[in-house]
Amino acid sequence: xxxxxxxxxxxxxxxxxxxxxxxxxxxxxxxxxxxxxxxxxxxxxxxxxxxxxxxxxxxxxxxxxxxxxxxxxxxxxxxxxxxxxxxxxxxxxxxxxxxxxxxxxxxxxxxxxxxxxxxxxxxxxxxxxxxxxxxxxxxxxxxxxxxxxxxxxxxxxxxxxxxxxxxxxxxxxxxxxxxxxxxxxxxxxxxxxxxxxxxxxxxxxxxxxxxxxxxxxxxxxxxxxxxxxxxxxxxxxxxxxxxxxxxxxxxxxxxxxxxxxxxxxxxxxxxxxxxxxxxxxxxxxxxxxxxxxxxxxxxxxxxxxxxxxxxxxxxxxxxxxxxxxxxxxxxxxxxxxxxxxxxxxxxxxxxxxxxxxxxxxxxxxxxxxxxxxxxxxxxxxxxxxxxxxxxxxxxxxxxxxxxxxxxxxxxxxxxxxxxxxxxxxxxxxxxxxxxxxxxxxxxxxxxxxxxxxxxxxxxxxxxxxxxxxxxxxxxx
Amino acid sequence: xxxxxxxxxxxxxxxxxxxxxxxxxxxxxxxxxxxxxxxxxxxxxxxxxxxxxxxxxxxxxxxxxxxxxxxxxxxxxxxxxxxxxxxxxxxxxxxxxxxxxxxxxxxxxxxxxxxxxxxxxxxxxxxxxxxxxxxxxxxxxxxxxxxxxxxxxxxxxxxxxxxxxxxxxxxxxxxxxxxxxxxxxxxxxxxxxxxxxxxxxxxxxxxxxxxxxxxxxxxxxxxxxxxxxxxxxxxxxxxxxxxxxxxxxxxxxxxxxxxxxxxxxxxxxxxxxxxxxxxxxxxxxxxxxxxxxxxxxxxxxxxxxxxxxxxxxxxxxxxxxxxxxxxxxxxxxxxxxxxxxxxxxxxxxxxxxxxxxxxxxxxxxxxxxxxxxxxxxxxxxxxxxxxxxxxxxxxxxxxxxxxxxxxxxxxxxxxxxxxxxxxxxxxxxxxxxxxxxxxxxxxxxxxxxxxxxxxxxxxxxxxxxxxxxxxxxxxxxxx
Numbered sequence: 001x002x003x004x005x006x007x008x009x010x011x012x013x014x015x016x017x018x019x020x021x022x023x024x025x026x027x028x029x030x031x032x033x034x035x036x037x038x039x040x041x042x043x044x045x046x047x048x049x050x051x052x053x054x055x056x057x058x059x060x061x062x063x064x065x066x067x068x069x070x071x072x073x074x075x076x077x078x079x080x081x082x083x084x085x086x087x088x089x090x091x092x093x094x095x096x097x098x099x100x101x102x103x104x105x106x107x108x109x110x111x112x113x114x115x116x117x118x119x120x121x122x123x124x125x126x127x128x129x130x131x132x133x134x135x136x137x138x139x140x141x142x143x144x145x146x147x148x149x150x151x152x153x154x155x156x157x158x159x160x161x162x163x164x165x166x167x168x169x170x171x172x173x174x175x176x177x178x179x180x181x182x183x184x185x186x187x188x189x190x191x192x193x194x195x196x197x198x199x200x201x202x203x204x205x206x207x208x209x210x211x212x213x214x215x216x217x218x219x220x221x222x223x224x225x226x227x228x229x230x231x232x233x234x235x236x237x238x239x240x241x242x243x244x245x246x247x248x249x250x251x252x253x254x255x256x257x258x259x260x261x262x263x264x265x266x267x268x269x270x271x272x273x274x275x276x277x278x279x280x281x282x283x284x285x286x287x288x289x290x291x292x293x294x295x296x297x298x299x300x301x302x303x304x305x306x307x308x309x310x311x312x313x314x315x316x317x318x319x320x321x322x323x324x325x326x327x328x329x330x331x332x333x334x335x336x337x338x339x340x341x342x343x344x345x346x347x348x349x350x351x352x353x354x355x356x357x358x359x360x361x362x363x364x365x366x367x368x369x370x371x372x373x374x375x376x377x378x379x380x381x382x383x384x385x386x387x388x389x390x391x392x393x394x395x396x397x398x399x400x401x402x403x404x405x406x407x408x409x410x411x412x413x414x415x416x417x418x419x420x421x422x423x424x425x426x427x428x429x430x431x432x433x434x435x436x437x438x439x440x441x442x443x444x445x446x447x448x449x450x451x452x453x454x455x456x457x458x459x460x461x462x463x464x465x466x467x468x469x470x471x472x473x474x475x476x
Numbered sequence: 477x478x479x480x481x482x483x484x485x486x487x488x489x490x491x492x493x494x495x496x497x498x499x500x501x502x503x504x505x506x507x508x509x510x511x512x513x514x515x516x517x518x519x520x521x522x523x524x525x526x527x528x529x530x531x532x533x534x535x536x537x538x539x540x541x542x543x544x545x546x547x548x549x550x551x552x553x554x555x556x557x558x559x560x561x562x563x564x565x566x567x568x569x570x571x572x573x574x575x576x577x578x579x580x581x582x583x584x585x586x587x588x589x590x591x592x593x594x595x596x597x598x599x600x601x602x603x604x605x606x607x608x609x610x611x612x613x614x615x616x617x618x619x620x621x622x623x624x625x626x627x628x629x630x631x632x633x634x635x636x637x638x639x640x641x642x643x644x645x646x647x648x649x650x651x652x653x654x655x656x657x658x659x660x661x662x663x664x665x666x667x668x669x670x671x672x673x674x675x676x677x678x679x680x681x682x683x684x685x686x687x688x689x690x691x692x693x694x695x696x697x698x699x700x701x702x703x704x705x706x707x708x709x710x711x712x713x714x715x716x717x718x719x720x721x722x723x724x725x726x727x728x729x730x731x732x733x734x735x736x737x738x739x740x741x742x743x744x745x746x747x748x749x750x751x752x753x754x755x756x757x758x759x760x761x762x763x764x765x766x767x768x769x770x771x772x773x774x775x776x777x778x779x780x781x782x783x784x785x786x787x788x789x790x791x792x793x794x795x796x797x798x799x800x801x802x803x804x805x806x807x808x809x810x811x812x813x814x815x816x817x818x819x820x821x822x823x824x825x826x827x828x829x830x831x832x833x834x835x836x837x838x839x840x841x842x843x844x845x846x847x848x849x850x851x852x853x854x855x856x857x858x859x860x861x862x863x864x865x866x867x868x869x870x871x872x873x874x875x876x877x878x879x880x881x882x883x884x885x886x887x888x889x890x891x892x893x894x895x896x897x898x899x900x901x902x903x904x905x906x907x908x909x910x911x912x913x914x915x916x917x918x919x920x921x922x923x924x925x926x927x928x929x930x931x932x933x934x935x936x937x938x939x940x941x942x943x944x945x946x947x948x949x950x951x952x953x954x955x
Binding site: 054129180353371376377382386389390393401402405406408412416420424425426439460463464468 | 532541542543545607610612615617618622625628629630634637640642648649651655658659663764828886
């Protein structure tokens, strides 16, 4: 069954490219259906299926695809965000050729992400991360604007640097381990006498991942890339792609490889905390809607990384929960941005004001996204953030717990600036003719807002069914 | 049966509020009356559960949830008293809004927010789990933010943001305090926490952190500045949120946590009255020099809240009873003052009291209601405010700390000064504005009703006093 997650997008990709006549809209619809099916499928999985046999495919001794409780959460997020990106592409990319290109890229990215989530050896993970990175460069520069090319170029340069770091790290790993399969690697590390070599190899790989996730101090490529990219591309990039290639991989490695090392944990937590504060403070100074969201993304990813660094099962589950919530609320905010851009043709917040009056659905859903990002109850973001704080506290990291909690006020601060400038307030002169966007953008907004509200209100169900089981990975 | 009534009390306004925007599409009148019905239903239900609760039967509803996040609703005398006061004032304010808000845009949002506010308030009042208490606490903050910025002016939205940021910051610090309690007892459930900390005092770190939240929500020094700024909201909102109900959240949570549930170290019984004494004096001084009518009344609220804290924190029974009584009396009277200010503002379009005058000639009913409510806030017999202020002061003198007692005595004298000043400038003297007519009948009826209730609560002080006396006995008994 799980092979379908890779096969279906692949078949769609082949089918829509067989003939030039297939309209991009058909590709859109097929992909949207497939992604919805993916989200529905993984969410409806009974818990027992996972306990019996989680390896689903083996090729060489090292290369296997497996699935566990954490993969489920990530796969659900991928499905939802990819669906939303399809909808946004359909209503915002007008040129059919560009739309076809976008759909092709999205399908390849989808295959790449779904596979990455199921891979269990570090070299294949590296390969897929690089593949997705190449797709990202094209995605960012899809409309060939000067800023878009600049954003893509920055990402390309930093990414090349990350490649070098990750490849060197893999070379170092081969010095002490006969295999690159994660559990074998962990075993080899535990018996190898030279801890410096091990830490060096892990540290190099981590730095590569920090670049890919856009974490402090490698965060500066991300706002350029997100804000210059086309709306649909920025939903996809910010919502899920950088999260999978950076954050997911980091979390996966923390599970099996560096989870035990105190130094590495301390470093990861420090990077997370610094990203939280840097992202939030810089977000406050932004004048561009999407740039502000991009900095906010840095800050929110910081929370996930901070929790990953703790190394306890509970903290890991909290991080996985925030991963999912961040994917939904950040995608929602980017769809809001896409709607505003479609109507106003600009992302400069100084030219906006009082848009809630003219665009009620966008205004209200942006409130849901904002309150969830700021970690206010009863929205989903509150529960995951609060679990992170509890996990930090339970692990004795009192400073980080207080820091993570009080940093929410910064999130609230920049989100209020955004609301004040864009949605809440008197309608700016000259915007009287603005109308609400069409159903192509309203529906994804409503879907995401509904997910955020439902996850927040039905949190006991979500925790019991999806999040607490994630802790069981630590027993395996 | 009683449990169901309790659930209905909380969830009728919460769930009902979501129907109001839909109802507003059908008919304005229908929506308005529906809103009033939801609020009145909560009041009546609280009234129905009151006798049983006063007889000593507490109502508990528990739904077990993971991580110690159990959803517990717990109705004892204190909670039902608070829910009665909140829903009574809310009902009068909603009725007043029929007249006031009909002139403005976004009415659907207005009624939705006001009724949702009451629901969140009642949820907070009955929650016996700190997480849900926090949840409802923030819900009231979100509603308050939307309502302060209701007129959407740039300046208003900025002030709404300020109120939001200050109160949420306080709440986050408070949440840290809750986590601290969680560490000590392993639960967020107040009933479990109470058992766990029966013999010892709660850690002073937790108390200090939680106090930050309480002081910010109840607009007490040093977190008080958001309240006068929040006066840019529509007047019924100011009356409901920033005078009668929302600012009592901090006071209520203080009573719930540090009087009825936990033991605190002895020095808090001196430290908190001292902070509040400073708050009472500073804000009374500000009220004396302010020229904006709503800001004068808002500073007066800051000052009067300090008296409530004094009563609750001074550590003797008469003070505690006085403090609780004060919540009722101040809620009625201060809501009346703000609603009067709303009538004046809407009719004259002026809020600067130095540019007003002689309104008693054209607005006799409003003037009479204003002065009655002002008398109650000042503490002049036989109005209700006299009894509560007397009992709080008696508590202060009984505690033996004369510094505190005299500080508040000065505060009480200043209350009389600034309220007379406001009344004098607005209603007496020569008219300085265009002659205006009395406000709309429904609005005048509401202020007259509040003035009448303030008076009646004083004349028939036996009944509120009996209720409060029973609550205080319950609290003393379980500790």
